[in-house]
Amino acid sequence: MAKNLVIVESPAKAKTIEKILGKDFLVKSSFGHIADLAKKNFGVDIENGFKPNYEISPDKKKVVADLKKEAKIAETVWLASDEDREGEAIAWHLYNQLGLKKENTKRIVFHEITKAAILSAIENPRDIDIYLVNAQQARRVLDRLVGFEVSPVLWRKVKPSLSAGRVQSVAVRLCVEKEEDVKKFNITSSYRLTAKFYTSDAKTELLEAELPKRLATKEEATKFLEDCLTADFKVKNIEKKPGKRTPSAPFTTSTLQQEASRKMGYSVSKTMVVAQQLYESGKITYMRTDSVTLSGQAIGQAKQMISTTYGEKYSKIRQYKTKSKGAQEAHEAIRPTDLTRSKVSGDSAQQRLYDLIWKRTIASQMADAIIEKTNIEIEISGKKEVLSAKGEVITFDGFLKVYIESTDNENGNSDETKGMLPAVAKDQKLEVLEMTAMERFAQPPARFTEASLVKKLEELGIGRPSTYAPTISTIQKRGYVEKGENEGDERKYQIVYLKQGELKERIETEKTGNNKGKLLPTDIGSLVNKFLVNNFTDIIDYQFTAKAELEFDEIAAGKKEWNKMIGDFYHPFKKRVDDAMENAEREKGERLLGIDPKSGKNLYVKIGRYGAMAQIGESEDEEKPRFAGLKKGQSIENISLEEAIKLFDFPRSTGMYEDLEMTVAIGRFGPYVKHNGLFFSLDKTDDPASITENRCIELIEAKRQKDRERFILSYKEDPEIQVLNGRWGPYIAYKKRNYKIPKTTEAAKISYEEAVKLIKSQPGSGKKTSTKARKTTAKKAPAKKTVKKKALKAITKKK
């Protein structure tokens, strides 16, 4: 039996630490937070100083029971959760929920998992910092109040099941406003003038130069080239300037997500899944961090590695400081646990992500790259304008030997790719090969990608490393934003050029407006944002979190009561919630498109209970209006009358199959074929307006084939029991519930008796209908809730 119980947050960390501490220590994990505000009645007692009502999270009951058992028999319990606000709260909840005693409980912290750091932590225990815990309670309660007060207003005024929150609503706002900027942007064009010269009679080397300013119109560009037809060119000046480049700091969660997105095209959640795998197999340090700090041991190892592999002059020890506000720095930067390991085993995603992390870490401890910048000015006889040729030569590569950071510059600007310039002498005459004036369009602001939105949120101090990926997926799941799929449309541009003493013109095309993978606000997203901006300006203010953080800091310093802060916020806020509930206009985004030619009635588009829809006729009329949902990709803002009229062409009969009619319609989940009471989804490439009878049959047969492949076994004794192939391997399906099959048994050989045994031994999973039904029937009359609501209202009215 171990004398000491150490509790950390992550199980992978527990394993490592147990090895370091040896047999007198049992190291267990809490798996993050163990307690949270109750879900019902806000989980906060608003009338009693916002007293939180904590309960053990349902999925942590087992963990807590286990920890309690171990704590009881341990001589000393060491609470070793992270040293930040949330970690302190975890320690406090553990203390309370496990019923620990002050005399044998110790709070310890460490920022890196090394023997020295952990032993030193054990030497220097402290008490739980209740001020820091209070700051966390304030944060938690604030988020609950904002989320659970504002969301119901949206259900009432926009659409059910929507959500609002301190973090997600700002994320949506950023996307909506970016889109407005893009729409407002005036795309102008100008002419970029470039020239190519021979630098010697041998005509072997070319010097490329550019006119620093743009020419406004085609006329101006043509005039300029005409002037050059007879001009002489001469090197006016050569200037050389030294420069350097410095490596970036080691990865944090946010910068790792950005680089993995730019270099490998990973979504932020993909990056986190792969990083977690690397972490769990001990290859990298913790992947949810806002710190750029490397441990002394890692820095030492890097120095050693770099010196032996590349030479001493490539090594430069660097300590980085975080630039992001609100960073809590409970961990190290993300780095390989062993820097001598430049490659790891694992699948290709793991190898690539590891490679990225390894290179970034090593580069961060390497010398600057030294470059020489050259600028050659070229004179045009008879003109005052001067052409400029810029070049860059790396004289010492330094960190560039292993790592080059990508940028968000999507146009691959030619400025970025400068090379070495051919040797020329001052006053040397140059022979022109060609001169080109190319029409270039101004670039509208870049829309956010998942990763660039994370970057922006981090800059604003909104959200935490553990929530960036979930936030990005929440705003997509709620339908506030979606990823663009348009790879761009063709655009023509003009070129005027000078070659072999002649002036010519031509037209070329390029792709523009590529929004693939960019976050675009949906109708719902824009509408919800409009509603929130109008009614809850301060909550979705970009500074709201930053201001709250200042107050959390005061609470953590013991200079402010946390419930006082919440009270100061809540009372005016609640007034606006009530006001919006009562007086705010319902936000439907209604737009009159025109007249439906068939009925002569008005055709509208608006947001309904289930999303964007088109409507023919008036809701107030005696005759019910006709409705049709908008297709994916259509929006209230852009849809034309013609497109909207087409939506009412469904359901449409497409023919017969097996003596039964097939109809095509557009449902909640997209277009489908209905046949014999069953539904078959159309492919993305199928157009419901023109799909043929044969194609419908094909779809039906394909689905049937797939269902057959899913099937493995059934039993004579009870045909309701089936062994099926699912996304995660074989499972047993019985009466709409699903049951796991142990990995050791072969699915195809399960006997009826075994199957029954498996079903009996498990609660089963799947449709929640049964549990939900139980819940609702067991619930008593709901009178209580409404009474309480009314009582609350009366109280607020009095004030």
Added chain:
DNA sequence: CAGTGAGCGAGCTTCCGCTTGACTT
């Protein structure tokens, strides 16, 4: 989960941060 959309009124939805499994298209 599969043709909803008004209204009657029930019951439900919802937050952020800390962590992994469990999830069954």
